[in-house]
Amino acid sequence: MQSENHFVELPILLEKGITLALKREDLLHPFISGNKYRKLKYNLEEAKYQKEHTLLTFGGAYSNHIAALSYAGREKGFVTIGIIRGEELKEKWQENPTLAFAHENGMSFKFMSRAAYRKKTDPAFLLELEKEYGSFYLVPEGGTNTLAIKGCEEILDMADHDFDTICTCVGTGGTMAGLINTIEPHQTVMGFSALKGDFLNAELTKLTSKKNWKLITHYHFGGYGKITEELVGFMNTFKETTGIPLDPIYTGKMLYGLLDMIRNDNFAKGTKILAIHTGGLQGITGMNIKLKKKNLPLLHI
Missing domain, CATH: 3.40.50.1100 (Rossmann fold)
Structure with a gap:
């Protein structure tokens, strides 16, 4: 089963000459997304x-x-x-x-x-x-285990070979390892860690022998499961602008980090980026309960 790529239109992408698409893996199944x-x-x-x-x-x-x-x-x-x-x-x-x-x-x-x-x-x-x-x-x-990585090796298809950079959020490393194993030599996988620290570099080295990947570790917003009012605002604005909901643990942080890097010229003009939407939208309801207790703005569902 293959998911479709949704091309994102934002002023910053036009300004920097960057193409960005989201692979909508979140739409594969309503509950096992x-x-x-x-x-x-x-x-x-x-x-x-x-x-x-x-x-x-x-x-x-x-x-x-x-x-x-x-x-x-x-x-x-x-x-x-x-x-x-x-x-x-x-x-x-x-x-x-x-x-x-x-x-x-x-x-x-x-x-x-x-x-x-x-x-x-x-x-x-x-x-x-x-x-x-x-x-x-x-x-x-x-x-994450060897069979999980095998499954994640099926995320990309032939049409995705046209992209230069494949971006994914990272928790245990299985999804990123599967992507690394299947990309073309000209492509790079960029993983945005949802966890604090850079120990995942060692884990990924165990999971794959390829070298064309990079782990980004400074967009975790305080650590796993942590969220800030700034991130809530970004996710709500992103949904209003693109129609695509993001989850607060993984994809919200990845897209925030990716667009921040684009804004700061970390990608050459003309770069084509494919970001994987890994689902997780069920977590929004629980996160809103936590945000409400702290009297913080809620995520739009």
Whole structure:
């Protein structure tokens, strides 16, 4: 399945002589959208092949991955279990739109302290979970593994070879690795990290052997899940101007950073840029709850 490219028209692009298109991966599926659709495709096939009936995964309170896997599991006939970061959510998960949606899809939860959650890749810890829940197919936090990367290698098609730069937001690195593996020699993948720090450089080096990529680490707005009034204003204006909604965790920060770099002449005149819209729009409702508590402007849905 291929998504369409939506060419963006903004005064700054005309001024700088830059072509920008958004690949609308967010429109692939109403509930399993964007890179989650790609990451789960081959993992679900593998789970069926292994004759597993249960999917177990990890995620935070507003995780796009938790929401997508819960729906995909229901659609494909799997039992789903979510190991959720934050014990404080145990008594009030019903107030969380992402977790409420996942529960509606049949997902059961196990809430963990942040300290315990950090053991999510520890074999002994995973064995404890297997003793508690029985046999399961493990989908890592964020969905990134070799099968997820294989799915993300299908994002680009032949028509996309005309672009010079492919931009994506980065969480665990799987989507970016898939793009890097499939671009042409003349192309570069530019990843905008949603997380604070530059440790993802090391992760990406493990995930791909290619070198034509660059990680941008200074548009995280304070770190994962953090947002500012400036970013809210940018996202609302972008939607009003282009008709395209962005999510506050990933694509909003990527587009803010990308347009800021264009404004500051980081791209040569005539550069053709394709930015991947990785979905995640379900997170807007939860973010608005947090913004309302802080008496900040809300994101337009």
